[in-house]
Amino acid sequence: MLNNIAKTKTTRPTKNDSNVFESINPYTEKVLETYPYDSFANLVEKMQIADSAFKDWSQVELEDRLEPIKNFANILRKNKQKYSRYITMEMGKLYEQALQEVELCISICDYCVDKAPEFLADEEKDLDGGRALITYQPQGVILSIQPWNFPFYQAIRYLVPNIIAGNTTLLSHASSVWGSARIIESALRDAGLPEGVFQLIYPHSEDLEEIYACREIRGVTFTGSAETGAKIAETAAKNLKKTVLELGGNDAYIITESADIASAVKACVMGRLINNGQTCTAAKRFIVVDKVYREFRNQYVEMMKEVQMGDPMEKTTKLGPLVRRDQLEKLNNQVQESLDLGAKCLVGGHIAKRQGFFFEPTVLENLEAGMPAYDDELFGPVACLIRADDLDHAIDIANESQFGLGSGIFGSQDEVIEVAKRKIDAGMVNINGYAAAKPHLPFGGVKDSGYGREHARFGFHEFVNIKALQIFNN
Amino acid sequence: MQTQNELQNIKAFVLDTEARVDASGGMPHEFTDKVEAMANLIRQMGDPEEQPNIFQRQLADLKQMSTDLWEFSANNTHLTPSMKEHIQAVHSKIEEIESPTTH
Numbered sequence: 001m002l003n004n005i006a007k008t009k010t011t012r013p014t015k016n017d018s019n020v021f022e023s024i025n026p027y028t029e030k031v032l033e034t035y036p037y038d039s040f041a042n043l044v045e046k047m048q049i050a051d052s053a054f055k056d057w058s059q060v061e062l063e064d065r066l067e068p069i070k071n072f073a074n075i076l077r078k079n080k081q082k083y084s085r086y087i088t089m090e091m092g093k094l095y096e097q098a099l100q101e102v103e104l105c106i107s108i109c110d111y112c113v114d115k116a117p118e119f120l121a122d123e124e125k126d127l128d129g130g131r132a133l134i135t136y137q138p139q140g141v142i143l144s145i146q147p148w149n150f151p152f153y154q155a156i157r158y159l160v161p162n163i164i165a166g167n168t169t170l171l172s173h174a175s176s177v178w179g180s181a182r183i184i185e186s187a188l189r190d191a192g193l194p195e196g197v198f199q200l201i202y203p204h205s206e207d208l209e210e211i212y213a214c215r216e217i218r219g220v221t222f223t224g225s226a227e228t229g230a231k232i233a234e235t236a237a238k239n240l241k242k243t244v245l246e247l248g249g250n251d252a253y254i255i256t257e258s259a260d261i262a263s264a265v266k267a268c269v270m271g272r273l274i275n276n277g278q279t280c281t282a283a284k285r286f287i288v289v290d291k292v293y294r295e296f297r298n299q300y301v302e303m304m305k306e307v308q309m310g311d312p313m314e315k316t317t318k319l320g321p322l323v324r325r326d327q328l329e330k331l332n333n334q335v336q337e338s339l340d341l342g343a344k345c346l347v348g349g350h351i352a353k354r355q356g357f358f359f360e361p362t363v364l365e366n367l368e369a370g371m372p373a374y375d376d377e378l379f380g381p382v383a384c385l386i387r388a389d390d391l392d393h394a395i396d397i398a399n400e401s402q403f404g405l406g407s408g409i410f411g412s413q414d415e416v417i418e419v420a421k422r423k424i425d426a427g428m429v430n431i432n433g434y435a436a437a438k439p440h441l442p443f444g445g446v447k448d449s450g451y452g453r454e455h456a457r458f459g460f461h462e463f464v465n466i467k468a469l470q471i472f473n474n
Numbered sequence: 475m476q477t478q479n480e481l482q483n484i485k486a487f488v489l490d491t492e493a494r495v496d497a498s499g500g501m502p503h504e505f506t507d508k509v510e511a512m513a514n515l516i517r518q519m520g521d522p523e524e525q526p527n528i529f530q531r532q533l534a535d536l537k538q539m540s541t542d543l544w545e546f547s548a549n550n551t552h553l554t555p556s557m558k559e560h561i562q563a564v565h566s567k568i569e570e571i572e573s574p575t576t577h
Contacts, residue, residue, distance in 0.1 A: 031556050033498055033556050034554055082492055083493070085489060085490065086497050178497075186496045
């Protein structure tokens, strides 16, 4: 049943005049596809369908809920080259990395299918005069708002555990990747997922805000900026809804005296450039202790100079375009403002003069608080080098950021594991390397990087009703 | 005689088409089947210089498929303008391929 907001406004026109969105291939700068936005009435109808589908889907046995996900994984396996090609066309990710993304999605499906019976099993507990059960029950419609930077992964990492758990879901994907979203929707349909369990919505942002306030929406999961995340959390809190927020990051990678500099440089360049620099958990700030700063900086700059920009479909390309022109201009403004405030550019620093939304591989130093390159998240191939007096100073610099998503540290294991565990204020720490998310490890942040966790048992339990039953002997 | 590079260029165009079909959404089955058949054929096409006779037969099939697809898309109201434009570009590229000289 709809609440008052939806009941009274289903026929109102959307406030935004634009009714279509054009997706643009960031390498060719040509229009790839045109998509119509949903009217507010369409959004409400989809929400009703999802709510109605929940009543059936939540009563399907777990074993049967796993079947469509197994089929979905097989469809991803069969079509991974084709899907990866589209990801590259749509948002400029290197084809090899698009393949890795689809493969990660397959492993998420496999992992969730394998582990769901364990993670969702009832737990027996002692009880005087009887017994008790902890049981994990689905709650209803989960609204998901996801970004463009990992168009398959961002959607699949939340939808697979939620669908398996018995929830239904509406996905509002970033408009830049509505094509990828449609591919996922089509694959889930072909996998045999019943109608209404998963639906795409194409909302104007002002409509979306009213949708997630509706009673039918039981939870909201969002990945994106801290500013938008705070607004979503505010509306959700007013309506007493649970949220999971994975927000920005300005991940610090600390290089200690005991680090193997050559291997640290290699991992840190890769960590900065992966996904063309557009990853929440990219390595962004490199905080290097004074004794090894010069050595690290020189090697880092040399490696960045060698990075080849080009066609993201080509194997030789190491850096593709940014997703959209506005993102390119935003990054350029952040870099130029930092330079105006006294930062020093060691390589790159400009929008590349060529076809496509390319920014030159860039390294900045002499950074301090108050500069965008120090304080803010730079979503592109711009590395920020910061000199620290020693390890304690490096940790202070790392932790003074408003963000706390990922991070890293390089040095002897004896020295850095305890530092990573007890002193670095972030949700995830890479030690002596750089790695992407894993299905069996929790993913999420602290501070302005949000709260809640994706993956592993934690991802399954975010939007289930953890219910206690006390059963007394007669 | 076509070079391997030219063939790769055409192959990329056809595989792009295949990748775009699911993303466009709501495409008629007849259209998706035609695109898939064309993509499967072009995946099998070998070196025009090493096996000119086989290549010539495959090329004739590809040109026929491309013409069918182009005619189908021109008259179909379900396809988006950008998809129609892309099909037109693919068709033009394929039409430009010359058959290799046979000996």
